[in-house]
Amino acid sequence: MLRIVLFVLTNLAVMALLAIVVKLTGIDAYTYRRGGLNLQALLVMAAVMGMGGSFISLAxxxxxxKxxxxxxxxxxxxxxxxxxxVDTVRRHAEKAGxxxxxxxLYExxxxxxxxxxxxxNSSLVAVSTGLLNSMDRxxxxxxxxxxISHVANGDMVTMALIQGVLNTFVIFLARVIGTVVDRALSGNRDGGGGGFAYFxxxxxxxxxxxxxxxxxxxxFSRxxxxxxxxxxxxxAGRGAMISALERLAGNRGENTLPKAIAAFGISGEGGVARLFMSHPPLAERIAALRAAA
Known part of the structure; x- marks a missing residue:
């Protein structure tokens, strides 16, 4: 769960920072025209900020x-x-290409x-001391x-692309809705936007x-x-994978990973509501492996 929450929160922080930079530098002025928003210019700015912010988060x-x-x-x-x-990671990496x-390692x-x-080809695999002490080899x-399969499947790059597209729509819609609200609050003045209230x-x-x-x-994470x-x-073998998940399911103690990176780990079911879960329930994952066998 660690990987996803870190990426999402970093992305939100980067997007907020980019919005401040765009405001302070006056770049967003190009998205306005007399009488309202320049939707084409806004869409271009939203795409540049959205995709750029996502890949900055990935980088x-x-x-x-760490x-x-x-x-x-x-x-x-x-x-x-x-x-x-190290040898085991190398063996899996070679097999996965x-x-x-x-x-x-982290404590x-x-x-x-x-x-x-x-x-x-530029990734990190980290393991907790608790995992090494509680599981067999x-x-x-x-x-x-x-x-290693997460890396080989390109999950983080795909996540960045998905997040970039979503960022683009978020930035675009936030400014369109913001302009409508700002104009309504200010007595429907011409143009709208650009002021502190709008920001x-x-x-x-x-x-x-x-x-x-x-x-x-x-x-997508689930x-x-x-x-x-x-x-x-x-x-590593279907039996070993099922055994590892069963071991995780049998010891559902408190997850001490920071929330910012909790979605990157193998352990964890994400949250109370399923929509906010970055991982499917372990029982479903075990059932899927057994069904595939």
């Missing part, structure tokens, strides 16, 4: 993930466990792992296969619409988990 994802959990990259294995971890990811009691990165092997309305709308757009991102489980089963 920052690996660094943000900082959020304090993950330490294993540059030189210090013991047999770290050596096995991707470049060798960075391998990292946390819960069983979790995540993968992130901008490209298939066959189960850890399957978890690593699951995370405040747009920022609020952008956050609200951005949160609603994240429901689509979460839906779907990709089934694909990553199937990939983990191919790389």
């Amino acid at each position: 920052m994802s690996k660094w943000m993930a 900082m959020s959990v304090g993950a330490q990259v294993i540059s030189q294995p210090r013991n047999a466990t770290e050596q096995w971890l 991707i470049g060798m990811p960075e391998v990292a 946390a009691p819960e069983m979790n792992a995540f993968a992130t990165g901008m490209t298939k 066959e189960q850890v092997d399957a978890v690593l296969g699951h995370e 405040a309305i747009v920022m609020v709308l952008q956050l609200v619409l951005g949160a609603l757009a994240s429901l689509i991102v979460m839906a 779907w990709r988990e089934f694909r990553a489980d199937a990939g983990g089963a191919r790389l």
Whole structure:
């Protein structure tokens, strides 16, 4: 769950920052014309900001993930466990046809792992100490296969494209609605927009619409988990993947991953309402693997 929430929250922050920059530099003035908005100019600006913000978030994802959990990259294995971890990731990466990811460990009691990165050949796979201490090697092997499958499937790039399109609509609609509201509040003056009230309305709308757009991102996230489980089963064995998920289901303790990156992990079901869940329930994931067998 770690990967998705980090990406979504980083994206919202980047979009808010870009909106402030556009306002302060006066770039948004080009989206106005006498009598109202220049919809063509607005759409171009929204697309540039939306896609740009999404890929900036993607470029920052690996660094943000490391900082959020304090993950330490294993540059030189210090013991047999770290050596096995690096060797296992390398084996899965070669089998999946991707470049060798960075391998990292982070201190946390819960069983979790995540993968992130901008490209298939520049990624990061991080594992919690709780996972290594609570699972046997066959189960850890399957978890690593699951995370490598996320990278091999290009999930983060696809996520960035989806988020970029959604950002474009969010920016566009926030400014169209903001102009209508601003004009209504100001007595329907000609033109509208550009003032502080308009900017405040747009920022609020952008956050609200951005949160609603994240429901689509979460839906894609849930779907990709089934694909990553199937990939983990191919790389490490279906029985091992099912066993790992059953182990996770049997120990549903508190997830100590920061909310900003909780959707990147293998563990976690996301939230109370299904629409806001970044992961399907573990029982459904296990049933899907058994049905596929």
